Amino acid sequence: xxxxxxxxxxxxxxxxxxxxxxxxxxxxxxxxxxxxxxxxxxxxxxxxxxxxxxxxxxxxxxxxxxxxxxxxxxxxxxxxxxxxxxxxxxxxxxxxxxxxxxxxxxxxxxxxxxxxxxxxxxxxxxxx
Numbered sequence: 001x002x003x004x005x006x007x008x009x010x011x012x013x014x015x016x017x018x019x020x021x022x023x024x025x026x027x028x029x030x031x032x033x034x035x036x037x038x039x040x041x042x043x044x045x046x047x048x049x050x051x052x053x054x055x056x057x058x059x060x061x062x063x064x065x066x067x068x069x070x071x072x073x074x075x076x077x078x079x080x081x082x083x084x085x086x087x088x089x090x091x092x093x094x095x096x097x098x099x100x101x102x103x104x105x106x107x108x109x110x111x112x113x114x115x116x117x118x119x120x121x122x123x124x125x126x127x128x
C-alpha cells in the first residue's frame with residue numbers, strides 16, 4: 001500500500017529556511033537583538049547589539065548598552081544567504097555577512113565563515 005500526500009504553499013509562506021536562500025525582502029521590517037563576538041578583541045565581554053531592518057535596503061544598529069550607544073544607519077542588500085552591509089558612520093558591520101544559521105526566531109551571522117579563528121559572529125534573536 002502506498003500513501004501519497006500533497007501540500008500546497010502560498011507565496012506568503014515563510015521561505016524554506018533549510019536551504020538558506022532567502023528572498024531580498026526577508027529581513028525587511030524586523031528587529032533582532034543579541035551579541036557581537038569580534039574575532040580579535042581587547043575586551044573579552046561580548047557586546048550587545050540591536051539590528052533593525054526598516055526596509056529591503058536600509059536599517060540601523062546599536063552596538064553596546066542601549067542607554068550609552070548611538071544608532072548607526074546602514075544600507076544593505078540580501079542575496080541568497082549573504083547580507084552586504086554598507087555603513088555611513090563607521091565600519092563595525094561594513095562588508096559581507098554570511099547567514100550561517102537561521103530559524104523563525106534566531107539568526108547567526110559570520111563575516112568570515114571559512115576561517116573560524118578569524119571570524120566575527122553575531123548571534124541574534126528576533127524581537128519583531
